[in-house]
Amino acid sequence: MKYPVYCFIILFSFQSAVFAQKSAMVIMEKAQEKAKKENKNVLIIFHASWCGWCKKMDANMNDLVCKDLFDKSFVTEHLVIMEPDAKNHLENPGAEDMFKQYTGGKQTGIPFFLIFNSDGKLMEDSFDSDKQNIGCPASKKEVAEFVRILKNTTNLNDKELAVISKKFTLK
Numbered sequence: 001m002k003y004p005v006y007c008f009i010i011l012f013s014f015q016s017a018v019f020a021q022k023s024a025m026v027i028m029e030k031a032q033e034k035a036k037k038e039n040k041n042v043l044i045i046f047h048a049s050w051c052g053w054c055k056k057m058d059a060n061m062n063d064l065v066c067k068d069l070f071d072k073s074f075v076t077e078h079l080v081i082m083e084p085d086a087k088n089h090l091e092n093p094g095a096e097d098m099f100k101q102y103t104g105g106k107q108t109g110i111p112f113f114l115i116f117n118s119d120g121k122l123m124e125d126s127f128d129s130d131k132q133n134i135g136c137p138a139s140k141k142e143v144a145e146f147v148r149i150l151k152n153t154t155n156l157n158d159k160e161l162a163v164i165s166k167k168f169t170l171k
Helices: 002-019 024-038 052-062 067-073 085-090 095-103 140-153 158-168
Strands: 041-047 074-080 112-116 122-125
Touching: 024 041, 024 074, 024 095, 024 112, 041 052, 041 095, 052 067, 067 074, 067 158, 074 095, 095 112, 122 140, 140 158
Parallel strands: 041 074
Antiparallel strands: 041 112, 112 122
């Protein structure tokens, strides 16, 4: 009699893991609601499980010297795209379409980020002035562009922006 219960639990756990990804639209709506309540902007980061630069971006943003700075300015959400077939269950439904919408279908890598105000108006994206994705900024030029974007979308002061700049610049 115990086996059917265990089978049900295992099956339910598997289904939850496979089908648990929220849609990009739901994630965006919840992020906007939270951003309105907390007087923040929304930072959407497109990423994938295999992407080393995506992991580097998250590590930099979550580093002790930077985490509070990003947390006080943004409601940050990740949208999973570009997974291989074996992992496409990790992707958020609608995320690929949103990615294409905001990149104009341009071939660009990830991470790719968008910054919206709490009303859903796009404020900035991760394209530089040459329309190249800065992704996870690392070079001095990329980090300078990232700092410019943060200056336009946050209330971070120059000292706080310098902390972020130092963390993201490759040594």
